[in-house]
Amino acid sequence: xxxxxxxxxxxxxxxxxxxxxxxxxxxxxxxxxxxxxxxxxxxxxxxxxxxxxxxxxxxxxxxxxxxxxxxxxxxxxxxxxxxxxxxxxxxxxxxxxxxxxxxxxxxxxxxx
Amino acid sequence: xxxxxxxxxxxxxxxxxxxxxxxxxxxxxxxxxxxxxxxxxxxxxxxxxxxxxxxxxxxxxxxxxxxxxxxxxxxxxxxxxxxxxxxxxxxxxxxxxxxxxxxxxxxxxxxxxxxxxxxxxxxxxxxxxxxxxxxxxxxxxxxxxxxxxxxxxxxxxxxxxxxxxxxxxxxxxxxxxxxxxxxxxxxxxxxxxxxxxxxxxxxxxxxxxxxxxxxxxxxxxxxxxxxxxxxxx
Amino acid sequence: xxxxxxxxxxxxxxxxxxxxxxxxxxxxxxxxxxxxxxxxxxxxxxxxxxxxxxxxxxxxxxxxxxxxxxxxxxxxxxxxxxxxxxxxxxxxxxxxxxxxxxxxxxxxxxxxxxxxxxxxxxxxxxxxxxxxxxxxxxxxxxxxxxxxxxxxxxxxxxxxxxxxxxxxxxxxxxxxxxxxxxxxxxxxxxxxxxxxxxxxxxxxxxxxxxxxxxxxxxxxxxxxxxxxxxxxxxxxxxxxxxxxxxxxxxxxxxxxxxxxxxxxxxxxxxxxxxxxxxxxxxxxxxxxxxxxxxxxxxxxxxxxxxxxxxxxxxxxxxxxxxxxxxxxxxxxxxxxxxxxxxxxxxxxxxxxxxxxxxxxxxxxxxxxxxxxxxxxxxxxxxxxxxxxxxxxxxxxxxxxxxxxxxxxxxxxxxxxxxxxxxxxxxxxxxxxxxxxxxxxxxxxxxxxxxxxxxxxxxxxxxxxxxxxxxxxxxxxxxxxxxxxxxxxx
Numbered sequence: 001x002x003x004x005x006x007x008x009x010x011x012x013x014x015x016x017x018x019x020x021x022x023x024x025x026x027x028x029x030x031x032x033x034x035x036x037x038x039x040x041x042x043x044x045x046x047x048x049x050x051x052x053x054x055x056x057x058x059x060x061x062x063x064x065x066x067x068x069x070x071x072x073x074x075x076x077x078x079x080x081x082x083x084x085x086x087x088x089x090x091x092x093x094x095x096x097x098x099x100x101x102x103x104x105x106x107x108x109x110x111x112x
Numbered sequence: 113x114x115x116x117x118x119x120x121x122x123x124x125x126x127x128x129x130x131x132x133x134x135x136x137x138x139x140x141x142x143x144x145x146x147x148x149x150x151x152x153x154x155x156x157x158x159x160x161x162x163x164x165x166x167x168x169x170x171x172x173x174x175x176x177x178x179x180x181x182x183x184x185x186x187x188x189x190x191x192x193x194x195x196x197x198x199x200x201x202x203x204x205x206x207x208x209x210x211x212x213x214x215x216x217x218x219x220x221x222x223x224x225x226x227x228x229x230x231x232x233x234x235x236x237x238x239x240x241x242x243x244x245x246x247x248x249x250x251x252x253x254x255x256x257x258x259x260x261x262x263x264x265x266x267x268x269x270x271x272x273x274x275x276x277x278x279x280x281x282x283x284x285x286x287x288x289x290x291x292x293x294x295x296x297x298x299x300x301x302x303x304x305x306x307x308x309x310x311x312x313x314x315x316x317x318x319x320x321x322x323x324x325x326x327x328x329x330x331x332x333x334x335x336x337x338x339x340x341x342x343x344x345x
Numbered sequence: 346x347x348x349x350x351x352x353x354x355x356x357x358x359x360x361x362x363x364x365x366x367x368x369x370x371x372x373x374x375x376x377x378x379x380x381x382x383x384x385x386x387x388x389x390x391x392x393x394x395x396x397x398x399x400x401x402x403x404x405x406x407x408x409x410x411x412x413x414x415x416x417x418x419x420x421x422x423x424x425x426x427x428x429x430x431x432x433x434x435x436x437x438x439x440x441x442x443x444x445x446x447x448x449x450x451x452x453x454x455x456x457x458x459x460x461x462x463x464x465x466x467x468x469x470x471x472x473x474x475x476x477x478x479x480x481x482x483x484x485x486x487x488x489x490x491x492x493x494x495x496x497x498x499x500x501x502x503x504x505x506x507x508x509x510x511x512x513x514x515x516x517x518x519x520x521x522x523x524x525x526x527x528x529x530x531x532x533x534x535x536x537x538x539x540x541x542x543x544x545x546x547x548x549x550x551x552x553x554x555x556x557x558x559x560x561x562x563x564x565x566x567x568x569x570x571x572x573x574x575x576x577x578x579x580x581x582x583x584x585x586x587x588x589x590x591x592x593x594x595x596x597x598x599x600x601x602x603x604x605x606x607x608x609x610x611x612x613x614x615x616x617x618x619x620x621x622x623x624x625x626x627x628x629x630x631x632x633x634x635x636x637x638x639x640x641x642x643x644x645x646x647x648x649x650x651x652x653x654x655x656x657x658x659x660x661x662x663x664x665x666x667x668x669x670x671x672x673x674x675x676x677x678x679x680x681x682x683x684x685x686x687x688x689x690x691x692x693x694x695x696x697x698x699x700x701x702x703x704x705x706x707x708x709x710x711x712x713x714x715x716x717x718x719x720x721x722x723x724x725x726x727x728x729x730x731x732x733x734x735x736x737x738x739x740x741x742x743x744x745x746x747x748x749x750x751x752x753x754x755x756x757x758x759x760x761x762x763x764x765x766x767x768x769x770x771x772x773x774x775x776x777x778x779x780x781x782x783x784x785x786x787x788x789x790x791x792x793x794x795x796x797x798x799x800x801x802x803x804x805x806x807x808x809x810x811x812x813x814x815x816x817x818x819x820x821x822x823x824x825x826x827x828x829x830x831x832x833x834x
Contacts, residue, residue, distance in 0.1 A: 050526055057149065065241075066479065074184075089501075147536065183460060186460075
């Protein structure tokens, strides 16, 4: 068992924890955090598994950098959509009735 | 009761998933790979134009991935500013007026800009590179915005869109120009590889910072909206 | 020559995305039309090259796989490139007339449209597992951006739901890529297939394949993971719905099919193949049944997509451990089904948009009387429906006929139930829309008449879908072309 392999196992565990959160949590921001946890797990598996035989392997490191940028783009897009959704519907999850609830103007909810 | 049942079901499914994954990782780690990619990479590193193998993979061997990845970032930026339809993204109400922040800013921002520049330059032979530098640059932009320093280029006008697409456009131009020159797409001529990579890294840093900053700034929303086709609204 | 074709194919969409980002809506539209012409010409030329000389591998940047990224340009890939050019051109032209230029957020339609097209081309030509992942994300994020474009909370809700499903699917795929790289030290799909053919004792990779197929099936909205699709496809603008249903879901399916055809034989199992087929069969019935019960017109069309996607998954059981003839038949059937569904569904969504625009309501029941007023759009809708039902001589019929033959040849007769029952259900939901539109006692006496050019585009698509059954022979002969050196299928 090399330390790199330990990273891969930790990555597997992170994936499981993230998946658990992703399925069970309905609050969108926390769901998104769970997704990021899962993503980190996948990156750890990618790097750890490839490096445990012959030491540092630049290819998976580069792949992970690309993957991180993609994950950041997706996360940022999701945050922007979630904020606008919250602003318009006053809800933080996708559950509940499908009808439009009018935005809560009374609270002066222009920015939040 | 129902909730407990659901939680335990999901928990056991996730546990089973982790166990399966760990088992597979152990299986795989016991076998040898048929292809030794790091060795091939080391053989070709000399022709890539940079000494840092990660940068070589990102910007030469697999530069197509990196090009598309910046595309993904630009998409997120576009979708972000398309949702924010404020006339100005610079909103005085959002500024904080914190003495401590002002004082810190005076120290931090020059340092952060310097660090961004260093990270960019370091990318050619050590860990570092466009994305790291861009992230630091964006962070200093966020700090400046919170402190109320006016940044006119963040209005959703031509400047913002130019900034969003600058890095991507230059990368694309280099790709096309390399085809004109050498007959292969994304193949840099070896004597120019270093220069081209540094140019691409620099504009990418600016664009990445711009996209991240624009996404941060575009989160506030106003009420302009579009009803569903044929809907009552 | 090939260099310029590849350049045109991969880089014009990206360059046009930048150009249209810098322009406003109207100028963006003009630029887009120019780009569409280039893309269609380039796709046609590439198709002709492959039809004439066979497929080839194209190393980007001159770096061979596994160090660099190699593209795979074979018959199946160029067939899909051609299909994309056709459907995207139609949707792009339609969108130029359909979207309101005065709403300032519509300008962002063009760059997202071009990024989507770029992502699709990446996926069709991709032969590198990680490159395919980036392509998938390019498609997903631009599709989500298009669904959310200027939307109210319902549209945002649909977009978020879509985004969450797409992200989970991508991660499952990425995890599979990580395991594959750990096992083989290579990301090239043909490289992995080659390594597997040398040494078949690879235990861990089966799990990786299952993970990837799960992620891709989620992104393709295979039953029972389809629930994100109807809201997203139903609520988007009609040209966007057409793109999503016709092309976007096919992207992830295409990768799944490629993986299965390359790696399925050593890594798959009978149970996995039959399970995927079974889920596909259930999708056909469930999607058809739900389409029959939807009150909104576009939801009917969206659930019909869920059903039609189901047919595609019959590919998995029909190519696992079967004779070469039957496997080829199943692949041809899959290709025809993808093409005919893409054409028919794009026609259906575009004409549904016209009908909705005309009566000013998105309910099926509100269509009463529209048959007098908008017979042309209704006719396109019906023609597309005929192809979905699988009546001769449409492309849908040809596809289902070949699936039927492949099922009989592999003596998996149980798929016949799916093929026949699915056709009956599609007939039922298409006729339901027709019945509503022929009701005479309409209270509405003012219909808005969409421009004639908006009606012509869906009609052309519907006619193409109808005629595909007659043109199937040349299309299939190109699709089956492998590489010139005789490697792979």
